[in-house]
Amino acid sequence: DIQMTQSPSSLSASVGDRVTITCRASQGISKSLAWFQQKPGKAPKSLIYDISSLQSGVPSKFSGSGSGTDFTLTINSLQPEDSATYYCQQYNDYPITFGQGTRLEIK
Amino acid sequence: EVQVVESGGGLVQPGGSLRLSCAASGFIFSDHYMDWVRQAPGKGLEWVGRIRNKARSYTTEYAASVKGRFTISGDNSKNSLYLQMNSLKTEDTAVYYCARSGRGGYSPIDVWGQGTAVTVSS
Numbered sequence: 014d015i016q017m018t019q020s021p022s023s024l025s026a027s028v029g030d031r032v033t034i035t036c037r038a039s040q041g042i043s044k045s046l047a048w049f050q051q052k053p054g055k056a057p058k059s060l061i062y063d064i065s066s067l068q069s070g071v072p073s074k075f076s077g078s079g080s081g082t083d084f085t086l087t088i089n090s091l092q093p094e095d096s097a098t099y100y101c102q103q104y105n106d107y108p109i110t111f112g113q114g115t116r117l118e119i120k
Numbered sequence: 121e122v123q124v125v126e127s128g129g130g131l132v133q134p135g136g137s138l139r140l141s142c143a144a145s146g147f148i149f150s151d152h153y154m155d156w157v158r159q160a161p162g163k164g165l166e167w168v169g170r171i172r173n174k175a176r177s178y179t180t181e182y183a184a185s186v187k188g189r190f191t192i193s194g195d196n197s198k199n200s201l202y203l204q205m206n207s208l209k210t211e212d213t214a215v216y217y218c219a220r221s222g223r224g225g226y227s228p229i230d231v232w233g234q235g236t237a238v239t240v241s242s
Contacts, residue, residue, distance in 0.1 A: 014184075045226045049165070056217055056235050057157075057165065062228035069230075100165055104221075104228055107181045109155070109167040 015039050015103050019112035027120045030091045034115045036101035038082045045105035048077055048086045051114075052097045060099075061086065093119050122146035122231050124201075124218045129236030136208050140236055142201040142218030149199040150174040153221040155229055156192060156203050158214035168216070171201070175224060186212075208240045 016039035026032045036046070048061040059068045061077040064084060074089045088095055096119045101112040128140040142154070153176075156168040169182040171192045180192050191204040201218055215235040221227040 043226070045228070047228045049229075051165075056232045058232065059228070059230050062230070102165075102167075102229075104226055107170075108183045109170070111165045111167065114164045 014108055015042060015106055015110050017101055017103055017110050017112040019099075019101055019115050021115060022113065023116040023118070025118040025120055026091055028091055028093065031087065031089045032091065032117065034086045034088075034099055034101075034117075036079075036084045036086070036112050038084075038103055041081050042103045042105035044080075045103055046077070046079070046084050047102045047104065048075075049100045049102065050097045051100065057100065088117075091119055095119060122220070124220055124231060124233040126216065126218045126233045126236040129216065129238045131239045131241065132208055133242050134208060134210055134240055136240075137204070137206045138208065138238060140203040140205070140216055140218075140238070142203075142233060144199045144201065144220070147220070149194070149201075150196045151223055153223070153227045154192075154194065154201045155219045155221055156190075156201075157217045157219055157229075157232075158212075159217070159235075160211070160214045163214075166214075168203070170221070173223060205238070208238075210240050212238065213240045214238060 018037045044063045049057040051057040065077040098114045098116045125143045155170045189207045193202045217235045218233040219229040220231040
């Protein structure tokens with residue numbers, strides 16, 4: 014199985030800041046990398062697929078980059094509503110696997 | 121509007137069975153891969169399994185933790201996806217999400233349902 018490791022596990026940032034979350038795959042996953050946002054008590058929301066493509070309706074403050082085994086999610090101009098847990102996921106091979114999540118707190 | 125809505129969750133005893141349903145609307149159900157993803161209380165997301173689309177003969181894939189116990193199926197006439205869960209264990213307790221994925225190849229999830237809670241307990 015492909016292991017997905019996110020860092021950090023949690024972080025705190027201020028309104029207006031930019032943050033970066035990292036996701037590392039245990040082996041190459043081509044471009045099959047997605048990011049999801051989940052707020053407490055809510056279903057996940059799809060943000061990014063194929064490393065850097067935004068899902069429909071997702072604001073451009075979210076961006077993804079990377080290649081091979083190392084990927085990043087960047088969130089610009091943080092707002093209180095960005096407080097959530099963020100997950101990466103690989104869909105290059107079965108079983109599909111998620112990272113353990115990164116909890117983002119807005120101070 | 122593209123939408124998927126789960127139902128069928130509840131309390132079941134260990135060793136019991138439960139069938140979850142997912143009603144799809146706003147898109148051609150048979151065109152898309154569909155996934156089940158679960159989340160145990162206080163834990164992260166865990167992929168459960170996938171059914172491919174008509175073009176891929178509705179073949180399925182499962183996580184090792186549920187293979188042989190869970191079965192994913194679909195009914196195009198009802199635009200519905202199902203998750204038949206047998207031999208349930210306490211560790212299957214989770215919120216189960218239905219999700220729509222792409223049309224083939226390497227398909228990412230793009231639409232999620234609101235989830236249905238399953239509790240396995242005596």
